[in-house]
Amino acid sequence: MSPNIKYRLGKSGAFKGLVIFFSVLCTIPLMLILFYIIREGITKINWNFLTNLPKPVGETGGGILNALVGSLLIVFYAALIAIPFGIMGGIYLSENKKSLLGYWVRLSVDVLQGTPSIVVGIVIYFWIVKPLGTFSALSGSIALAVMMLPIIVRSTEETLKMLPSSLKEAGLALGLPYHKVMLRIVLPCGFSGVLSGIILAVARIAGETAPLLFTAFGNPYFTTDVTKPMQSLPLLIFNYATSPYDEWHDLAWGAAFILLSWILLLNIITKITTRRWKIQF
Amino acid sequence: MEVWKNIKIKRSFRQIRMEKIFRSSLVLIALSILVMVFAFMLTLIIQSLPSIKALGFGFLYGKTWDPVANIYGTYPFLLGTLLTSFLALLISIPFSFSIAIFLGEYYPRGWFSEFLKNAIELIAAVPSVIYGFWGLFVLVPIVRSIELKMGITPYGIGIFTSSLILAIMIIPYAASLGREMIRMVPAELKEAAYSLGATRWEVIRMVIIPYSKSGLFAGVLLSLGRALGETMAVTMVIGNTSIIPKSIFDPGNTMASVIANEFTEAASTLYLSSLIELGLILFLVTVVINIIGKKVISRFTQ
Numbered sequence: 001m002s003p004n005i006k007y008r009l010g011k012s013g014a015f016k017g018l019v020i021f022f023s024v025l026c027t028i029p030l031m032l033i034l035f036y037i038i039r040e041g042i043t044k045i046n047w048n049f050l051t052n053l054p055k056p057v058g059e060t061g062g063g064i065l066n067a068l069v070g071s072l073l074i075v076f077y078a079a080l081i082a083i084p085f086g087i088m089g090g091i092y093l094s095e096n097k098k099s100l101l102g103y104w105v106r107l108s109v110d111v112l113q114g115t116p117s118i119v120v121g122i123v124i125y126f127w128i129v130k131p132l133g134t135f136s137a138l139s140g141s142i143a144l145a146v147m148m149l150p151i152i153v154r155s156t157e158e159t160l161k162m163l164p165s166s167l168k169e170a171g172l173a174l175g176l177p178y179h180k181v182m183l184r185i186v187l188p189c190g191f192s193g194v195l196s197g198i199i200l201a202v203a204r205i206a207g208e209t210a211p212l213l214f215t216a217f218g219n220p221y222f223t224t225d226v227t228k229p230m231q232s233l234p235l236l237i238f239n240y241a242t243s244p245y246d247e248w249h250d251l252a253w254g255a256a257f258i259l260l261s262w263i264l265l266l267n268i269i270t271k272i273t274t275r276r277w278k279i280q281f
Numbered sequence: 282m283e284v285w286k287n288i289k290i291k292r293s294f295r296q297i298r299m300e301k302i303f304r305s306s307l308v309l310i311a312l313s314i315l316v317m318v319f320a321f322m323l324t325l326i327i328q329s330l331p332s333i334k335a336l337g338f339g340f341l342y343g344k345t346w347d348p349v350a351n352i353y354g355t356y357p358f359l360l361g362t363l364l365t366s367f368l369a370l371l372i373s374i375p376f377s378f379s380i381a382i383f384l385g386e387y388y389p390r391g392w393f394s395e396f397l398k399n400a401i402e403l404i405a406a407v408p409s410v411i412y413g414f415w416g417l418f419v420l421v422p423i424v425r426s427i428e429l430k431m432g433i434t435p436y437g438i439g440i441f442t443s444s445l446i447l448a449i450m451i452i453p454y455a456a457s458l459g460r461e462m463i464r465m466v467p468a469e470l471k472e473a474a475y476s477l478g479a480t481r482w483e484v485i486r487m488v489i490i491p492y493s494k495s496g497l498f499a500g501v502l503l504s505l506g507r508a509l510g511e512t513m514a515v516t517m518v519i520g521n522t523s524i525i526p527k528s529i530f531d532p533g534n535t536m537a538s539v540i541a542n543e544f545t546e547a548a549s550t551l552y553l554s555s556l557i558e559l560g561l562i563l564f565l566v567t568v569v570i571n572i573i574g575k576k577v578i579s580r581f582t583q
Contacts, residue, residue: 009480011480014482016481019382019383021379022379023380023384023397025376026379026401027396027400029449032415033411033412034403036415037411088307089310089314092308092310093311095307101312102311105311108314108318108319111568112318114506114510114568114570116512116537118512118537118541118563119560119563123321126328127324177296178303179303182303183303207408209512214544237410237411238410238414238513238517241413241414241418249418256411260408263407267402
């Protein structure tokens with residue numbers, strides 16, 4: 001081999017080594033974060049932690065029941081608002097690929113997807129919080145619903161586009177009305193794809209803090225009233241992590257652990273449903 | 282017999298009516314999404330009108346932000362946002378491109394690639410408030426000790442720490458898009474280059490990267506959009522001062538973090554509306570970046 005070829009091969013090998021080095025290096029911060037949250041968080045979890053309210057500064061113990069229930073409620077109502085709009089929007093887009101309205105709706109969904117979460121918070125503040133005169137869990141849910149919408153619309157659209165058009169044609173040829181063809185045949189066939197989009201959307205917004213800062217606001221007490229300010233896990237983590245008290249830091253670590261495991265679980269479920277989806281077609 | 286016919290006719294009429302209702306409700310919902318996004322922009326513009334009128338362009342290059350004295354210059358925040366975002370982009374690009382090449386070209390399959398792919402998805406899934414929390418308690422002390430060794434004021438928090446956190450958070454966007462794009466490079470092109478005697482590196486440099494250039498660029502744009510709008514993680518580690526940062530190790534503020542910190546305490550109309558104007562600028566910039574990115578991707582994939 002001439003030295004020139006040796007040099008070129010050496011360069012090629014060096015580049016490969018560099019790529020592998022950077023790729024492996026990149027997983028390290030993730031591992032560190034997971035490791036640290038689990039190590040700090042898991043020791044804080046016990047029955048009291050899950051069933052008590054936060055205690056005032058200075059007293060040990062206390063839990064995050066209000067944030068757990070609040071987070072579940074806020075995310076649940078957000079999903080309730082976003083799912084019908086998202087699925088119907090997705091059906092419209094998959095049915096009208098070329099229409100003018102379709103183009104503009106697709107563009108606005110893109111705009112919504114690119115919007116920074118804090119800006120969503122500002123706008124919902126002026127739409128809901130200011131007219132009602134109070135921070136409320138409902139406004140938080142609406143802010144999160146706005147963030148879920150583009151993900152659900154897009155995943156529904158993509159899923160329905162992948163279905164063979166013969167499915168729809170067969171239904172229509174049997175004389176079924178259009179709405180029954182769409183809701184009873186096409187949508188159930190793409191169900192797992194739509195579902196994984198919804199779970200993905202929930203996983204994305206379950207940890208969102210910025211849109212809740214000016215809407216759900218947070219609340220140290222327990223409440224299930226959606227017209228009142230409500231605590232949620234991300235808000236609790238933000239508020240307690242930036243506070244100077246060690247007891248509150250402990251609560252925040254525990255809350256971070258619960259939030260992280262919740263989101264991991266949702267992501268794993270999405271993975272499983274999408275895998276099944278791929279096997280089907 | 283007559284009765285049966287009647288029922289059938291009635292049913293089909295009802296079905297036709299339902300069909301019409303369904304079709305029009307589809308259009309209605311599509312329209313409502315469009316109207317909502319339009320109203321979204323309109324709200325931001327209307328609410329920031331007082332500050333646009335009162336401050337004009339001075340808003341953008343004014344160097345002091347002092348709400349107590351009613352002075353609103355956002356230059357420190359613009360600078361903070363640009364510094365953190367581009368520094369983060371600079372740090373993350375070698376990583377995200379390496380991962381894209383690793384998964385797209387060198388090892389598309391195998392257990393480690395599967396692991397890496399899941400790890401990248403996981404990086405995107407972890408909430409930003411958890412990154413901020415971790416950064417505050419783990420990264421800040423590390424940066425502080427580095428700063429002590431370097432002999433500069435050991436804040437720990439600041440632009441540099443925020444950029445590090447942001448860099449981790451935005452890796453997945455460019456990486457997963459880049460992987461898709463590199464996968465799409467036609468095998469014939471690569472094989473042609475190999476048959477001419479090119480090494481792996483030469484194929485990557487002269488075939489793969491030029492071919493997937495626009496896709497890689499779009500990935501970087503999406504990463505940038507994410508970095509510009511990121512709020513919580515940055516707010517927790519940047520230090521939140523409105524003084525213009527002199528070096529990248531100084532504390533500062535970004536547009537998003539100043540909104541997060543001061544929005545609920547903004548008492549006067551001008552104060553509130555100048556914060557909203559910041560939001561409007563942030564919104565416009567990220568939306569434009571995202572749409573350019575999406576357009577590049579769709580042109581590439583077609």
